Amino acid sequence: MTRPPSTGPLPVLLVVYGRGAATAPGVLTTARRRCTVVFFGDLGDPEVAADLARLPEGTLVVDTAGLSREQLCAKAHEFGPSAVVTFKDSLLRDAAAIAERCGLRFHDPATVEALVDKHRQRATLAAAGVQTTVCRRIRSAADLRPALAATGAPAVLKPCSGAGSVNTCLVNDAEELEDRYAEFTRGTGLRGDYVLEEYLPGDTTVVGEFWGDYVSVESLVEDGRIHTAAVTGKLPLAFPFRETGYFIPALLPDGLAQSVVRLEQRALRALGIRHGVTHTEIKFTPQGPRLIEVNGRLGGHVADILNRAAGVDLLGLAVGLALGDRVTPQALPGPGSHDGGVAFQYFLSPPFDGLAPGGAGLVDDLYGIPGVDLVDARIDPAWRADWRAGTEWLVGTVYGSADGFAGLRATVEAIQQRMETFWR
Numbered sequence: 001m002t003r004p005p006s007t008g009p010l011p012v013l014l015v016v017y018g019r020g021a022a023t024a025p026g027v028l029t030t031a032r033r034r035c036t037v038v039f040f041g042d043l044g045d046p047e048v049a050a051d052l053a054r055l056p057e058g059t060l061v062v063d064t065a066g067l068s069r070e071q072l073c074a075k076a077h078e079f080g081p082s083a084v085v086t087f088k089d090s091l092l093r094d095a096a097a098i099a100e101r102c103g104l105r106f107h108d109p110a111t112v113e114a115l116v117d118k119h120r121q122r123a124t125l126a127a128a129g130v131q132t133t134v135c136r137r138i139r140s141a142a143d144l145r146p147a148l149a150a151t152g153a154p155a156v157l158k159p160c161s162g163a164g165s166v167n168t169c170l171v172n173d174a175e176e177l178e179d180r181y182a183e184f185t186r187g188t189g190l191r192g193d194y195v196l197e198e199y200l201p202g203d204t205t206v207v208g209e210f211w212g213d214y215v216s217v218e219s220l221v222e223d224g225r226i227h228t229a230a231v232t233g234k235l236p237l238a239f240p241f242r243e244t245g246y247f248i249p250a251l252l253p254d255g256l257a258q259s260v261v262r263l264e265q266r267a268l269r270a271l272g273i274r275h276g277v278t279h280t281e282i283k284f285t286p287q288g289p290r291l292i293e294v295n296g297r298l299g300g301h302v303a304d305i306l307n308r309a310a311g312v313d314l315l316g317l318a319v320g321l322a323l324g325d326r327v328t329p330q331a332l333p334g335p336g337s338h339d340g341g342v343a344f345q346y347f348l349s350p351p352f353d354g355l356a357p358g359g360a361g362l363v364d365d366l367y368g369i370p371g372v373d374l375v376d377a378r379i380d381p382a383w384r385a386d387w388r389a390g391t392e393w394l395v396g397t398v399y400g401s402a403d404g405f406a407g408l409r410a411t412v413e414a415i416q417q418r419m420e421t422f423w424r
Helices: 024-031 045-053 070-078 089-102 109-116 120-125 141-151 175-187 258-270 303-308 313-322 361-365 406-422
Strands: 012-017 036-041 062-063 083-086 137-139 155-159 167-172 193-197 214-222 226-234 243-248 276-285 286-293 340-346 372-377 395-401
Touching: 012 024, 012 045, 012 089, 012 313, 024 036, 024 313, 036 045, 036 070, 062 167, 070 120, 083 089, 089 109, 109 120, 120 137, 120 193, 120 258, 120 286, 137 141, 141 155, 141 175, 141 193, 155 175, 155 226, 167 175, 175 193, 214 258, 214 303, 214 313, 226 258, 226 313, 243 303, 258 276, 258 286, 258 313, 276 313, 303 313, 303 340, 303 395, 340 406, 361 406, 395 406
Parallel strands: 012 036, 012 083, 036 062
Antiparallel strands: 137 193, 155 167, 155 193, 214 226, 214 276, 226 243, 243 340, 276 286, 340 395, 372 395
8 A cells, every 4th residue: 555755743543442353452553653543442341441451551542431422423533533443343333423523534324334234234235236135133032933934944043233153043943043032132131133044055065165165355445446455265164153264365266256256346335335444254155156244344363364375464454544545456465366375363162062171281282283383372271162152252263374275274184183182
């Protein structure tokens, strides 16, 4: 990306912060000498408070606990920001409101609603002729059986606004649907807005059964121009829809990457995305590639893998885009393969519920596997598997690389073999 030279004080980047696709230290490091960063975070959230407390002394942090959206926008306006970003789905509405109040480029509020509301997103894509996926909103238990009659079984139950596969599962009949909905909403004190969607069956023949039957597309959108940064490959899901690992570049047959990108770009235009970073998941089905969902932020874990695979700093590009940098397409690897080998992350997550972690010697064992560069694991004997907590409910992540896909498969298979004796 390029930007014109400037003089005077550094521009102010306002980060609406929550634990998501980028860490607070990562943002601060990326923004060093480029802008002044102001973190807006709810310090009533223990995780957010802990993250922001670890930042260097003098970092500007604003506690947003208890603020209405109007108060949040007024507080943001006081800083005279030049840009606003967030890396968490649930904070997109706040970031959009701040952008509108301060005259900044970001997803507009209408687009944000289609990004964070899965029912509205499906309806918008269908109305634009991009893809029709049967989807029904669930506001109470009375909506369950009519919704299942529309989607058919099996179907996928998930929060209307959610991420990371939290409280997401497959249901095979009306009784199971009612039980799961009651389980997910019990004691929440909330209305319990969920969606029930038709299940998209996967086609494992596209890339082979060892690999995941879906990918994600990472893009930068600048004034309506879509620049593809990468297509990210996936490992197969763990029960019920928990991700187990990513790798870049994706392993795809000739021409399929381009087909996937064309579908993604049609979706981004239909949703009205004009400026920002997107992460779009697409599944291979017997009917061809089909959209799972579009997210209006950086994809979790993707920035690290892309940087190691191709030397592309996606987080830096996201910050630069918010600050007004121009995208330089030739600096992006795009959907095809590149010369940096294959980089991956493998998530240390149990195959099913009710399991506990084994001894901490796992870390040393995994370092003996060719291709493993780093094991980031915290082994707590009291930890217990809970699929309802989604993708992030894991004990650690393995980072590594390989010269090609055969090497990647050998490394992953070795990790999986070691992990079979770890869970108990």
